Amino acid sequence: MHNNDPKSNASHELSLQTQALHSAFQADPQTHAIAPNIAMSVNHTFSPEGGAFSAQGLDDISDGPFLYAGWTNPTVRQLEQRLAVLEQAEDALSTATGMAAISATFLSLLEAGDHLIISDVCYAGVFEFATQVLPRYGIEVSVVDTRCTTLVRDALKENTKLVHIETPSNPLLRLTDIKALSLLLKQNNILLSVDSTFSTPVITQPLTLGADLVIHSLTKFINGHGDVLGGCILGSKPVIKRLRAIGGVYLGASLSAHSAWLIMRGMETLYARMKTLSDSALTIANWLESHPRVCKVLYPGLESHQQFSLAQQQMALFGGIIAFQVDDIDSIEQRFAHESAMFYYAFSIGHQRSLAVVMRTDDLDASTYRFTPEQRTQFCRDAGAGVVRLSIGLESADDLIRDLKHLLR
Incomplete structure (x- = not known):
């Protein structure tokens, strides 16, 4: 039997290119199929003796049993685990679109009175959501040319909670120095999220450069076939736990099992x-x-x-x-x-x-x-x-x- 257990001792020695194919995947133990299965069920049985299940952040939903596809799903969870390996992240949360990943990040991490900084050139939907929608909820937003770390430093305020960048940016392909910016923000206890859709983990792994969160529109290069929508947020387990408990439950932008299966097909190439x-x-x-x-x-x-x-x-x-x-x-x-x-x-x-x-x-x-x-x-x-x-x-x-x-x- 072919051994491709992602927990095997040899897995950490494999290149990420190889792990794109083999991480978090095993041939089906009954049919021996070597393509991932799809769990299309919305509902899963559970034992009432297992204790109360909290969706309010007291427990990490992903650590509990599968109950309802709006919260977690076996196929979606497999995609998250495989993406986390490629980005060298502790955990991941998948969403129905890339924009859903952005909105889940902003609405889960920010509240009235907080300050957000975004790149001055970025995806239109992100820019419009940040500058036209978030202020309605009392969130202050500054638009900064993040190519210059000094400009970001000068824009920081006591209530700055998050800096969000795209690198390369859409559509002008401007870059932000992730490492330099992350060092600045860590000194001020401010989170850095990086939209790395243009790069993918093949080109840049922002978490290894000091970023706190990486965001992808899975619709684009990671799926690679133009036939499915999806998004993903990756980072430390505590931060993703918070995002899953709020954005993953209450915003209703869950990724479907079939979409997750198609995206896994794409990420293998x-x-x-x-x-x-x-x-x-x-x-x-x-x-x-x-x-x-x-x-x-x-x-x-x-x-x-x-x-x-x-x-x-x-x-x-x-x-x-x-x-x-x-x-x-x-x-x-x-x-x-x-x-x-x-x-x-x-x-x-x-x-x-x-x-x-x-x-x-x-x-x-x-x-x-x-x-x-x-x-x-x-x-x-x-x-x-x-x-x-x-x-x-x-x-x-x-x-x-x-x-x-x-x-x-």
Whole structure:
């Protein structure tokens, strides 16, 4: 019988690439199937003699028996355990979407009178939730360029409880020095959460750099097939226990067993996929940088990236997302939408097929960021009138470049 018990003495010697396949998994003892099972039941029987079950944080739900799928589920719990291995976390909480993971984090850790700092450029839903919704509940929010640790330090207040960053950020691929920022925040007893969706644990493991929480939209690279929504928060057991007791129970954004099963299917090929698309993205970014119609390329793996040195320090690869400016964004948008043979014109990232979308500065200003004059100036230094964001898939880099030649003619 093949021995892949995650508790075996040899498991700690395995690379994370290998553990993506073998951690928290054993062949079914009855059928000997070597694909994870799906526990689709909402309800589980239990013995009333087992004692009272508290969902208010007195007991960690994940340590108790499976009772109700809205709280815990065997398949979802297996996904959490496997993700925790890859991020080198003590525990994890899965949610129905990446946005649910963010809202569970903010609403579980913050209350009226607290202060939150977020990156000035980040996922639109996160920015809007933080700046437009949280203040309604008495939570103070500051928007800071977290590329500069000094700016974060200057924004700290006595009531600051949490700093939330994206690195690389969406859509400008700005980086934050996780290690330097975590050292600053630990001196002030402030938590640091890192949205690492663009990186995945293949590229960066924020907890090993001092972060308290790592957040992923599992919809993106970790699933990798564009067919399921999901989110996850990872960190120490005490913090995840608090999030599970509040966000996991009361916000109602539970991940379904079938979604968890699909995400586990995707994460088993995560290392191979991230290596392939990162290699392709670097090749394409270098090609774009030499094209006469391209004004600027934003990609952490280019020496022209303002934070290339930091990227080399905290990124094992440089990822699959490229943003670039062009001389005529209107004509290029139409060509990507109607003439591309390789790029699907669509939102989201992390699909096995390459995606492209135009993100205009004016649209982001009107709908999401609502820039101050200074913030708009800073944004336009990278984005100009807007950027084309590419999510590189698993196609040949040569074929993608051939298509880009046609689109940029």
